[in-house]
Amino acid sequence: MLNALTAQPKDKILMLMQMYKEDPRSDKIDLGVGVYKDASGATPIMKAIKAAEQQLWQDETTKAYTGLAGDQGFLDAMVGLVVGDAASRDRVAAAATPGGTGAIRQALELIRLASPGATIWLSNPTWPNHPSIIRYLGMPMAEYRYFDDASRAVDFDGMMQDISKAKQGDVVLLHGCCHNPTGANLNLSQWDEVTQLLAKTGATPFVDIAYQGFGDGLEADAAGLRHLVSNLPETLIAASCSKNFGIYRERTGILMAISGDAAGTATAQANLAFLNRQNFSFPPDHGARLVTMILGDAKLRQMWSTELEDVRQGMLKLRKQLAQELRDRSGSDRFGFLAEHRGMFSRLGASPEQVEKLRKDHGIYMVGDSRMNIAGLNAQTVPLLAQAIVDAGV
Numbered sequence: 247m248l249n250a251l252t253a254q255p256k257d258k259i260l261m262l263m264q265m266y267k268e269d270p271r272s273d274k275i276d277l278g279v280g281v282y283k284d285a286s287g288a289t290p291i292m293k294a295i296k297a298a299e300q301q302l303w304q305d306e307t308t309k310a311y312t313g314l315a316g317d318q319g320f321l322d323a324m325v326g327l328v329v330g331d332a333a334s335r336d337r338v339a340a341a342a343t344p345g346g347t348g349a350i351r352q353a354l355e356l357i358r359l360a361s362p363g364a365t366i367w368l369s370n371p372t373w374p375n376h377p378s379i380i381r382y383l384g385m386p387m388a389e390y391r392y393f394d395d396a397s398r399a400v401d402f403d404g405m406m407q408d409i410s411k412a413k414q415g416d417v418v419l420l421h422g423c424c425h426n427p428t429g430a431n432l433n434l435s436q437w438d439e440v441t442q443l444l445a446k447t448g449a450t451p452f453v454d455i456a457y458q459g460f461g462d463g464l465e466a467d468a469a470g471l472r473h474l475v476s477n478l479p480e481t482l483i484a485a486s487c488s489k490n491f492g493i494y495r496e497r498t499g500i501l502m503a504i505s506g507d508a509a510g511t512a513t514a515q516a517n518l519a520f521l522n523r524q525n526f527s528f529p530p531d532h533g534a535r536l537v538t539m540i541l542g543d544a545k546l547r548q549m550w551s552t553e554l555e556d557v558r559q560g561m562l563k564l565r566k567q568l569a570q571e572l573r574d575r576s577g578s579d580r581f582g583f584l585a586e587h588r589g590m591f592s593r594l595g596a597s598p599e600q601v602e603k604l605r606k607d608h609g610i611y612m613v614g615d616s617r618m619n620i621a622g623l624n625a626q627t628v629p630l631l632a633q634a635i636v637d638a639g640v
Contacts, residue, residue: 258374258613258614259278259279259280259374259613262278262279262611262613263276263278263279265605265611266278266611269609269611271609273609273630274609274610274611275608275609275610275611275622275623275627275630275631276611276619276622277610277611277612277618277619277620277622277623277631278611278612278613278618278619278622279619279622280426280590280591280619281494281619281621282489282492282557282590282621283619283621283622284560285560285624285625286624287624289492289494290492291492292491292492292550292553292554293549293553294540294546294547294549294550294553295491295492295493295536295540295550297546297549298536298539298540298546299536301539302535302536302539306535311527311528312342312528312529312531312534313519313528314341314519314522314523314527314528315340315341315342315515315518315519315522315529316340316341316342316500316528316529316531316534317342317531317534317535317538319538319542320342320500320531320534320535320537320538321340321341321342321500322335323537323538323541323542324340324485324487324500324502324537324541325338325340325502326541327458327464327468327541328455328458328468328471328483328485328500328502329468329471329472329475329483329502329504330465330468330472332471332472332473332475332476333475333476333504336508336511337504337505337506337507337508337510337511338502338503338504338511339502339503339504339505339511339512339514339515339517339518340500340501340502340503340515340518341500341501341515341518341519341521341522341529342498342499342500342522342529342530342531342534343484343499343500343501343522343529344497344499344526344529344530345486345488345497345498345499346454346456346484346485346486346487346488346499347375347379347486347499348497348499348501348525348526348529349484349485349486349499349500349501350375350376350379350454350484351379351525352501352518352521352522352525353452353482353484353501353503354366354379354380354383354385355383355521355524355525356482356501356503356514356517356518356521357385357417357452357482358383358385359517359521360517361415361416361417363386363415364385364386364415364416364417365385365386365387365388365412365413365416365417366380366385366386366387366388366416366417366419366452367387367388367389367390367408367409367412367416367417367418367419367449368380368387368388368389368390368419369389369390369392369393369405369419369420369421369425370389370390370391370392370393371392371393371427371428371593371615372392372419372421372426372427373426373427373454376419376454388411388412389408390404390405390408390409390418391404391405391407391408392404392405392425392428392430393428393430393593395595397583398428398430398583398587398592398593398595399430399583399586400430400431400432400436402432402436402439405440406439406440406443409440409443409444409447409449410443410447412444412447412449413447413448413449414447414448414449415448415449415450416447416449416450417449417450417451417452417482418444418449418450418451418452419452419453419454420440420451420452420453420454420474421453421454421455422453422454422455422456422457422458422467422468422470422471422483422485423455423457423458423460423461423462423467423468423470423588423589424456424457424460424461424467424588424589424590424591425589425591426456426457426589426590426591426617427591427593427613427615427617428587428591428592428593428617429587429588429589429590429591429592429593429620430583430587431461431587431588431589432470434469434470434473437469437470437473437474438473440474441473441474441477441478444474444478445477445478450480450481450482451474451478451481451482452481452482452483452484453471453474453481453482453483453484454484455467455468455471455483455484455485455486456484456485456486456488456489457489457490457589457590458485458490459490459551459554459555459557459558460489460490460557460558460561460588460589460590461558461588461589462588463555463558464490464551464554471483475504479505479506480503480504480505480506480510481502481504482501482502482503482504483501483502483503483504484499484500484501484502485499485500485502486498486499487499487500487533487534487537489590490554491533491536491537491540491550493533493536493537496530496532496533496536497530497533498530498533498534498536498537501518503515503517503518561589561590561620561621564620564621564623564624564625564628565584565585565587565592565620566585567625567628568581568584568585568620568623568628568631568632569581569582569583569584569585571628571629571631571632571633572584572632572635572636574632575632575633575636576636581635584620589620590619590620590621591617591618591619591620592617592618592620593615593616593617593618594612594616594617594618594635594640595616595640596616596635596638596640597616598614598615600616600638600639600640601613601614601615601616603638604634604635604638607634607637607638608630608634608637608638610631610634
């Protein structure tokens with residue numbers, strides 16, 4: 247049987263990681279992997295996480311399973327963090343998942359149960375795992391324009407024209423904040439227009455929010471999502487704790503399905519538990535337990551939010567420094583978009599040939615579409631990157 251298997255396409259980012267690892271140059275720069283790094287190049291454990299782990303080690307008395315949907319305290323805490331008061335709690339069905347990717351997979355499974363012929367509308371570009379999972383599940387898929395390569399900003403007119411074609415029963419996948427891979431975000435006025443259009447078409451929004459707190463702050467980053475929730479009868483949300491809590495390997499995520507009434511919520515909740523049972527039974531709890539402790543304890547929450555804000559401000563500082571270094575070296579403002587984008591990523595606008603030149607000549611590793619991880623930089627490497635970009639003719 248196993249002899250009948252065929253090789254699967256290699257993951258380009260994982261291949262890039264291996265190339266970087268094998269590069270002997272001491273001045274190489276990794277801007278490919280989507281993981282936050284501090285100025286020393288490490289991905290640190292947050293102080294609040296360490297404190298919660300120490301407390302958990304002392305207080306935990308069992309490793310027994312939680313419920314199929316995960317621990318209720320975690321679900322309540324995360325609904326509060328992400329949805330806030332945009333919807334009453336009795337409208338929100340929720341289930342813990344193995345990371346944000348697990349939440350996306352479970353959401354697509356839920357969509358397939360509820361609307362088997364649904365077309366999933368994705369931004370062009372989007373995170374590569376979105377179309378990969380949809381394709382694997384054999385679900386219909388379409389793209390809407392999102393990024394203007396000339397201005398490096400959102401192509402909002404193109405986006406609106408395209409998603410106006412979505413039909414009732416279809417699903418429009420939106421990035422809650424810090425768009426991956428471009429870094430270009432909708433403003434609140436644009437979120438409102440998207441909300442009105444979805445209300446008109448009857449399509450259901452599905453929000454992937456993996457970077458809350460990395461863009462403009464915890465509350466601001468959830469504002470667009472909350473506007474959708476407040477004004478539409480149904481919304482799906484996949485949220486990740488990997489980035490804003492720094493617990494990548496703990497695989498901590500949540501899927502929320504917001505219905506128009508409590509009866510719909512009860513049915514959705516039963517389906518979320520059913521899907522968890524089919525895919526992995528009980529979700530992992532260690533990371534979820536830490537998140538619950540932090541969000542439920544005033545001292546730990548303050549420690550966490552302060553550190554998260556430091557991370558956000560650090561990335562903004564790197565963005566501004568890079569934009570200024572490029573302005574000084576190129577004599578042009580064409581890279582000003584880097585200071586306007588938010589989150590870990592920006593798409594530089596380099597051709598595949600220029601990306602390859604950056605790698606070969608300067609040891610700078612970024613994804614082939616020129617998505618770069620701003621958090622992979624520090625104050626010393628920003629000037630090196632700026633000069634390399636100019637030398638490569640970007």
